[in-house]
Amino acid sequence: MKNTGQFDKMTQSPVERLIPSLALPMIISMLVTAIYNTADTFFVSQINTSASGAVGVVFSVMSIMQALGFLFGMGAGSNISRLLGEKNYSRADEIASTAFVVTFVLGVFIAVFGMAFNRSIVSVLGATDTILPYAQNYAMYIFIGTPFICSSFVLNNIMRAQGRAFFSMVGLTFGGVLNIVLDPVFIFVFDMGIGGAAVATLISQFISFVILLVFCTRKSDMVALKLSAVSKKAVIYADIIKMGLPSFSRQALASIANILLNIGAMAYGDAAVSAMSIVGRTSFIMTAVLLGFGQGFQPVAGFAYGARMYGRVRRAFKFTLLSGMAALMCLSAVCFFSADNIIVLFRKSDADVIMIGALALKLQCATMFLQPVSIVSNMLLQSVGKPVEATLTSISRQGLFFIPIVLVLPHFAGLLGVQASQPLSDVLAAVFCVYYIKKFFDEIPLEDEAVLKI
Numbered sequence: 001m002k003n004t005g006q007f008d009k010m011t012q013s014p015v016e017r018l019i020p021s022l023a024l025p026m027i028i029s030m031l032v033t034a035i036y037n038t039a040d041t042f043f044v045s046q047i048n049t050s051a052s053g054a055v056g057v058v059f060s061v062m063s064i065m066q067a068l069g070f071l072f073g074m075g076a077g078s079n080i081s082r083l084l085g086e087k088n089y090s091r092a093d094e095i096a097s098t099a100f101v102v103t104f105v106l107g108v109f110i111a112v113f114g115m116a117f118n119r120s121i122v123s124v125l126g127a128t129d130t131i132l133p134y135a136q137n138y139a140m141y142i143f144i145g146t147p148f149i150c151s152s153f154v155l156n157n158i159m160r161a162q163g164r165a166f167f168s169m170v171g172l173t174f175g176g177v178l179n180i181v182l183d184p185v186f187i188f189v190f191d192m193g194i195g196g197a198a199v200a201t202l203i204s205q206f207i208s209f210v211i212l213l214v215f216c217t218r219k220s221d222m223v224a225l226k227l228s229a230v231s232k233k234a235v236i237y238a239d240i241i242k243m244g245l246p247s248f249s250r251q252a253l254a255s256i257a258n259i260l261l262n263i264g265a266m267a268y269g270d271a272a273v274s275a276m277s278i279v280g281r282t283s284f285i286m287t288a289v290l291l292g293f294g295q296g297f298q299p300v301a302g303f304a305y306g307a308r309m310y311g312r313v314r315r316a317f318k319f320t321l322l323s324g325m326a327a328l329m330c331l332s333a334v335c336f337f338s339a340d341n342i343i344v345l346f347r348k349s350d351a352d353v354i355m356i357g358a359l360a361l362k363l364q365c366a367t368m369f370l371q372p373v374s375i376v377s378n379m380l381l382q383s384v385g386k387p388v389e390a391t392l393t394s395i396s397r398q399g400l401f402f403i404p405i406v407l408v409l410p411h412f413a414g415l416l417g418v419q420a421s422q423p424l425s426d427v428l429a430a431v432f433c434v435y436y437i438k439k440f441f442d443e444i445p446l447e448d449e450a451v452l453k454i
Contacts, residue, residue: 007084007222010163010303015316023296025169026160030288030295032176036183036204038281040197043183044138045346049274049353051194052346053127054134056277057262058198060125061114061139063255065146068106069153070251072099075244077157078382081299084162084222085306092222096158097229099240100216103154107147114143126262130270134194141198148209155212162222163299167215175208246382246390253398260406264418271350272415275357278346283364283422286331290324290372294379305384310444317380317437324372332368335361360419367423371397373430377437389436396432401425 009018037059045052076099083092114121122135142149152171159168179200186196216225231237258280265272297320304312335342343357374397381390402425409417409424 007087007303010300011085011307011309011312015300015312015319019293019296019300019316019320021296022160022163022165022299023293025165026295027289027292029156029169029172029176030292031285032173034281034285034288036176036179036201038285039180039183040201041278041281042346043187044194044197045274045278047134047187047193049270049347049350050128050130051134052353053131053262053270053273053277054122054138054194055197056258056273056280057122057125057127057131057135058139058142059277059280060255060258060262061121061142062149063251063258065107065110065142065149066153067248067251067255068110069103069150071244071248072103072240073154073157073244074247074382075099075240075242076154077161077298078243078302078385079239080158080161080223081302081383082306082385085303089222093224093226093229094231094236095240096216096223096225097227098231098236100151100154100158100225101227101230102237104147104151107150110150111143111146114146115140118143125259126266126273128266128270128273131273137193137195138198141195141202145202145205148206152205152209152212155209155216158216158223158225159212160295161299161302163303164215165296168212171208171212171215174211175204178207179204242387243382243385243390245387246378246394249391250378250394250398253395253403257398257402257406260403261418261421264406264410264421267410268356268415268418269352271352272356272418274347274350275343275353276360276418278343278353278357279360279364282335282342282361283368286328286335286368287371287375289327289331290375293320293324293327294376296320297376298379298383301380301383311446313380313384313444314441314446317376317441321372321376324376325369328371329369332365335368336365339365356415356419359416363420363423367426370426370430374426374433377433381436381440384440386440389440393433393436397425397429400432401428 041052041055044055076095079095080092118136118139122132122139127135156168156172182200182203183197186192186199190196192199261276262273265276297316300316301313304316339358339361340354342361343354347353374393378390378393381393402421405425406421409421
């Protein structure tokens with residue numbers, strides 16, 4: 001029997017209470033994920049500057065894996081929330097099961113390809129001659145874990161889409177904490193160096209995958225994950241890909257942007273590559289809070305839109321946007337005034353890393369409060385089934401603005417151009433997304449159009 005009590009909760013509870021209740025587990029999950037990624041950088045940075053830079057290079061590989069996971073995970077999640085709002089449970093089962101199986105199979109193919117062409121891949125991603133051996137060692141273990149890393153994103157989104165954020169948090173958080181504990185053990189105690197950090201990540205990702213899979217195969221939830229529900233119909237794959245494309249585009253462009261950032265920083269040596277890697281991890285901790293809050297917002301928006309409760313969609317968006325901006329203002333202010341000390345934590349013995357990283361971090365903090373405009377707008381448009389608008393807003397930050405800026409600005413401003421590329425793109429993306437979100441709200445009714453049949 002499907003859980004109708006969960007349907008009532010998602011469509012009737014005040015958004016000011018419901019969104020934070022769903023967001024808190026996701027914020028914790030995102031923070032743990034960000035912290036364990038940062039922990040990899042922190043522990044590896046204790047080896048040397050080249051090893052620190054290698055983590056930044058291989059992060060582009062992980063971004064590609066995340067892009068695949070987001071394509072099918074967010075695509076499935078967006079459809080599932082709206083289908084549950086319509087009480088179309090059989091279609092939701094079909095989409096969830098199809099997305100999971102396809103992602104796992106594609107993950108296996110990527111793993112085989114990545115291990116076969118490891119050296120060539122990390123070279124293209126921006127590894128210098130001194131960074132290359134460290135990047136190869138780290139990437140090999142990451143490729144092995146590809147099927148589990150990609151599939152975990154799908155399982156996570158299936159849980160979130162039905163308002164089961166707590167169970168998603170348990171799986172992600174347990175794996176993240178385990179990774180933080182295992183990092184120093186494998187790196188220093190077992191003397192595996194940077195490869196030890198990758199082994200710790202591989203083990204933790206597999207454990208998270210198993211926990212999430214157990215939760216997703218329970219019979220008591222609104223969505224049932226089962227092999228028999230995997231679809232052979234093209235329309236199902238089209239529905240998933242169509243709604244997952246915005247997240248895929250955003251994440252794929254983030255990977256390309258990271259590659260170009262590494263290439264731009266290469267001209268200034270390993271210290272610049274290492275510094276930008278550290279800044280990226282530190283900034284993501286702040287962004288993780290926003291992403292977690294937004295992930296609590298998405299199923300609420302999807303349920304409400306599917307049930308034609310348009311006034312509820314408006315209230316949910318406004319509450320999430322303002323809360324996100326306020327939170328990032330506070331976090332970025334603290335980070336701005338602590339920038340030098342933060343970079344010192346990673347590479348206290350390298351003055352160049354500290355100097356380059358501190359300025360880059362301060363510039364990023366100065367525009368951080370604008371990220372909710374583009375991110376929450378994109379999350380809304382994806383949740384309500386607007387693939388074109390969602391794709392445009394998702395690619396705006398990294399694709400439309402960052403990539404052209406990082407390719408051009410360093411030629412005029414040198415290293416400062418590398419450091420300022422992301423902050424400048426954040427400003428332009430926010431302005432760009434305002435148009436699309438205003439257009440969406442102008443086109444829908446001010447209040448609810450349907451009386452729910454519960």
